[in-house]
Amino acid sequence: MTEPQASGAATGKNPITALRERIAARPNYPWYVVAVTCVGSFMGQFDASVVQLALPDLAVRFETRETVVSWVALAYVVAFSAALPPFGRLCEMFGRKRLYLLGMTIFLVTSALCGMAGSLGELIAFRVVQGVGAALLGANSIAILVHAAGNERRPRAMGYFSAAQAVGVSLGPIVGGLLLGSFGWPAIFWVTVPVGIVGVAVGWLVLPDDSPSPRENGFDWLGMVLLGPAIVALVVVLNHAADWGIASAPSLSLLVAGVALLALFIWRERGAKAPMIDLKLFGSRPFSLGVFAVMLSFALLYGMFYLMSYALIRGLHEPPTRAGLRMSAIPIALGIAAPIAGMLVKRYTTATLSLFGMALSTTALLTLSLIALEPVPSRAIGMVALAVFGAGLGFFMAPNNSATMGTAPKGLSGEAGAMLNLARMLGVSLGVASAASMLRFQTARISAETQTDVFFYGHPMLGAVESSFGLMFGIALVATVATLIRRRLAPEA
Structure with a gap:
């Protein structure tokens, strides 16, 4: 007869620590890690697609033009794109697990704040912070998945990751239409809060601990200052090219500024001791x-x-x-x-x-x-x-x-x-x-x-x-x- 497994108290370990060790010892443990990264992927895609559906209602609610309210979507995209490259480096320096969970926490908190926004300015500001949280998820998710899955499981794991993104995109217009019709626009932001809470709790238990690897030469702050505005300029041009016209003064100005900053960034990275990319x-x-x-x-x-x-x-x-x-x-x-x-x-x-x-x-x-x-x-x-x-x-x-x-x-x-x-x-x-x-x-x-x-x-x-x-x-x-x-x-x- 097999003896019962010793409890956390009997072995002198914290019960939570003992639970995490039992989870990590299971044969399917890598797939648990993949599932956690898929939750973050799902949240980001769902939020992006559901917000697009709500823009006409937001224009009516805040009594403004649709071109202005489009910044509710654009602010998220711009913040995500600009913050992603530096987070790719910072996450290696400070640990992927903690920053992944921080990103998910920021995402769910700002989702709630978006649902409580009293003005369009507040909503756009919260969307910027939400984009930063999503960038923390994006900078870590694939690296955590690849490390956990290994070479043999990687193709299948990437398939599940792509599927989670697709499910998030597909549920956005379906669930969003029901929520908008039944509860109004704040509901489209509140709906991701419980998903985020579950993601943080399960991620804390499941994701493997990793050791930060601070770099001797530090962080390339100048590179970040050059790359962030370059990405912002290029993303804004892409998103407004149809409205402004690619040959218009705003488009050309932002395009030239973005390309120039990007060229300076590449020149900087070639000689940097600790390049951001x-x-x-x-x-x-x-x-x-x-x-x-x-x-x-x-x-x-x-x-x-x-x-x-x-x-x-x-x-x-x-x-x-x-x-x-x-x-x-x-x-x-x-x-x-x-x-x-x-x-x-x-x-x-x-x-x-x-x-x-x-x-x-x-x-x-x-x-x-x-x-x-x-x-x-x-x-x-x-x-x-x-x-x-x-x-x-x-x-x-x-x-x-x-x-x-x-x-x-x-x-x-x-x-x-x-x-x-x-x-x-x-x-x-x-x-x-x-x-x-x-x-x-x-x-x-x-x-x-x-x-x-x-x-x-x-x-x-x-x-x-x-x-x-x-x-x-x-x-x-x-x-x-x-x-x-x-x-x-x-x-x-």
Whole structure:
């Protein structure tokens, strides 16, 4: 008969410490760590998608223009993007677990503060702080996941991570529509609070302790001063290019300032004793191509979201709730396909799976262009095409992310993970900005040719969206070429 395991009191250990040791000793412990990182990934994506849905209500509530209230979304993106690179370095210096949990705590506290905001200024300020908390999560999540999963489990773990992001995106418009209709806009911020509380508690128990590794040469403060404003300038240009025009004075001024600061940052990092971003990362061409492909894949995803929202609401005149349900076919299929792709990496190379995924997505785009959005559209074929598009991105994203992390130089997994998350955020901005600009150009062209109001007449709007799919084909083509080059440079991937 097996003797009962000694309790924490009997062994002289704190009961919590004993519980954490028992959890760490379980065979499936690495997957517990992966699950905790997926919670943070889910929260960030859910919050981003649900806020987009609430912007019209916020404009009415605070009696302001939609261009002003758009800063509720933009403030989060800007803060996240600017804070992510320095946190990638600081987390190595002060310990990943503690800063990951700090980021989740900041996120849930500011979620509650956003729900209690009494003015638009307060809401935007809280969103900035929330973006900083999300950056702490983003700077740590992939590094913690990769370390816990190891090389053998990494592809499958990255698949689950991509699935968590997709589930967060898909639930945003569905849950957000219900919350907005039933409880009002504050509810969309309060809903993530209990998820964050569970994430902090479970993360404290499950995440492995790590030792800080302070660097002898300190932290590159000048690099941070140069990079932060550069990212802010470039992200703002991407998000407002469609409204301002890329040739307008504000766009050109910010673009020149962002590029100049970025060039100064690169010059600084080459000679810094303790660079904030070790440029050795980009000395690996497969890694650089993988990061580029990450950005393009998210540009493809969010550009598609933008175009299909206009096709469904302005072209097919569907109510927002139904349109949201139809569009959720993309992230739901992505969430199903990504873990499957992660498991298939043992049988096929990541490049093969990524190319297969991009082929699926382009086939879906072709189907939408030729059949689903014709003057007598087929809703059923359209739903299938959207699901195939999402599944294709799932087969592309998970293997590409895993291969990219696998080609990162040893000892730089933390910075590599931060770069992947930064590329994701830049891809979101690039996709929405480019799709908005293309749709604006196509609607102006079709309006001039047909003498109709494209924005409120169904079929011309569908024609404008179909024409804008050419941009999506272009992005998919560039991502395919980047993957082919990466496969040539790293055949084993």
